Amino acid sequence: MEQKRNTKQRQLILDILTNSSRPMSINDIYQKIIHEIPTIAKSTIYRNIDSLLNQNLIDKYYLNDNELFYQIKDNTNHHKHYVICDSCKKMFDLPLCPIHEIEDVMKKEGFSISDHYIQISGTCKDCLKKKNE
Ligand SMILES: [Zn+2]
Numbered sequence: 001m002e003q004k005r006n007t008k009q010r011q012l013i014l015d016i017l018t019n020s021s022r023p024m025s026i027n028d029i030y031q032k033i034i035h036e037i038p039t040i041a042k043s044t045i046y047r048n049i050d051s052l053l054n055q056n057l058i059d060k061y062y063l064n065d066n067e068l069f070y071q072i073k074d075n076t077n078h079h080k081h082y083v084i085c086d087s088c089k090k091m092f093d094l095p096l097c098p099i100h101e102i103e104d105v106m107k108k109e110g111f112s113i114s115d116h117y118i119q120i121s122g123t124c125k126d127c128l129k130k131k132n133e
């Protein structure tokens with residue numbers, strides 16, 4: 001019985017992440033999943049997320065002052081980076097990953113980079129406009 005419940009929780013979390021075009025925090029996932037499983041604990045979500053990470057099914061990002069966000073891995077194997085507006089918390093895609101060039105250089109040095117994170121803070125166009133009004 002326990003096993004069955006775990007599978008259901010895991011599948012729900014996978015579905016939620018699959019249906020989201022943006023990375024989600026544990027809180028975001030929690031807000032969605034309580035509609036399906038009102039009794040779920042955040043620790044359960046953390047545990048499931050950990051196992052999905054171990055199985056390489058999702059990516060994690062540090063955004064927003066090191067808050068962790070999770071996103072389903074797309075099968076194209078190409079990853080994205082994001083930046084969040086400090087004021088309205090809206091999320092934007094970074095147009096490119098500057099780390100790939102660095103990766104190539106490091107490879108020539110014999111160093112293999114296994115993972116990387118990009119942290120950028122700032123204010124979006126709309127919030128800048130509001131500030132100047
Ligand atoms: Zn903003």
Ligand SMILES: [Zn+2]
Nearest residue numbers: 079081097099
């Ligand atoms: Zn990158």
